[in-house]
Amino acid sequence: MQVKIDWSTINPDESEKLKDELAEVWEASVRSTHHFLTEKDILFYKPLVRNEYIPAVELYVIRNEQNRITAFMGLSEELIEMLFVHPEEQGKGYGKQLIDFAVYDKHIFKVDVNEQNKKATSFYLNRGFKIIGRDETDPSGNPFPILHLSLKEIELKSTDEGISIRQIISCKKDFLDLLLLADEQESMIDRYLERGEMFALYDKNILKTTCVVTDEGDGISELKSLATYPQYQRQGYGKRLVLFLFEHYRGRQHTMFVGTGDSPQTVPFYEDCGFTYSHRVKNFFTDNYDHPIFDEGRQLVDMVYFRKELTGNKLVTKPDTK
Structure with missing residues (x-):
């Protein structure tokens, strides 16, 4: 079951440890799916994800029986801002579980995805999302096109x-x-x-x-x-x-x-x-x-x-x- 992270209840040391764990899941997931990123790109984005992107969203995590984070999702008011599943845990329904929670419990129906991330794009399209827009660059201005997706119903x-x-x-x-x-x-x-x-x-x-x-x-x-x-x-x-x-x-x-x-x-x-x-x-x-x-x-x-x-x-x- 997904658990919401309340940063205000976590002491500074535990907070840093949690950010490290989330960043490691992000990196492992990105290396398995974002083949268009270079090593330089990954090293550029990782501290941004850890220190800026993750703390800025409403965060939900799923842990396995060994208490390791297997997947996490970040939400804003109207958008699924991020969703990453550790490659060793993919195919077990964690992504679907988080998406269903966002849609049916949080009433969030939109998501952005890298166009070159074919696996993620297919994942969302197979769940009823439709492409409603496209940007030539990512939010940092890098040449990684972003697809804007939304559920139709x-x-x-x-x-x-x-x-x-x-x-x-x-x-x-x-x-x-x-x-x-x-x-x-x-x-x-x-x-x-x-x-x-x-x-x-x-x-x-x-x-x-x-x-x-x-x-x-x-x-x-x-x-x-x-x-x-x-x-x-x-x-x-x-x-x-x-x-x-x-x-x-x-x-x-x-x-x-x-x-x-x-x-x-x-x-x-x-x-x-x-x-x-x-x-x-x-x-x-x-x-x-x-x-x-x-x-x-x-x-x-x-x-x-x-x-x-x-x-x-x-x-x-x-x-x-x-």
């Missing part, structure tokens, strides 16, 4: 019946046709798409439903742009995704809000999912959209907000309208 739940619920990490605009069914002005979607977490429900690998959930602060989340393709509506896909979101955010947020037009279709749907009326934002649709919005032949004017308490905590006040 991760599966959060699957059932024996073929239902799969996934979080969409990148390329969210690929789902624009479905999002526009719920929010028909793209500029409004752009206000929250990238800052929100996007989810998609598939049935036997066929896309049925998507939505976005934003963090509005103070324990409040907001469900936006829930949409199901017309030919798949009234088959329970939307409700199934909403109920999953209640559990997914329980413990992370206190309350989930959803705003909708005063529609005879959507209001009963959200009430059936467990939402209750919260408040109304007057003239939301007429003030924020560049054209009239109609539903079932009726022009929408006000935004009606509903709420769902996700914990037993006290009720929170209505969210700011964004």
Whole structure:
């Protein structure tokens, strides 16, 4: 199991010893995979790794039964900054274990890798990462191209019946046709798409439903742009995704809000999912959209907000309208 290193609890002598051990694992790993580096390069990078790079990251290590470090990973807020496995311990699942921890526990979905490190590149690509960018040089300006990789999606739940619920990490605009069914002005979607977490429900690998959930602060989340393709509506896909979101955010947020037009279709749907009326934002649709919005032949004017308490905590006040 990976253990987080808290440097503040380690005395100076032990800290130096740990840095030495980590640097040795780094060097052994690099010599087995980074064949494009010269001896001079390795000697240049090793003190940087030991003294600057390792102390700057959130560090996790795995030790074997002999208490030797077999692998370690460094994280920043949004990036897997480093991941190294001792060559004698490769192929035992330590790298996958650390990646899964970064993705599912720390919600970090991006990593940079040396383009010439074919083994590492293959490792990440085989785990669903996609190349989203490339730099000609490394951060030190040396001629070692860096690939920027990101997961496109991760599966959060699957059932024996073929239902799969996934979080969409990148390329969210690929789902624009479905999002526009719920929010028909793209500029409004752009206000929250990238800052929100996007989810998609598939049935036997066929896309049925998507939505976005934003963090509005103070324990409040907001469900936006829930949409199901017309030919798949009234088959329970939307409700199934909403109920999953209640559990997914329980413990992370206190309350989930959803705003909708005063529609005879959507209001009963959200009430059936467990939402209750919260408040109304007057003239939301007429003030924020560049054209009239109609539903079932009726022009929408006000935004009606509903709420769902996700914990037993006290009720929170209505969210700011964004």
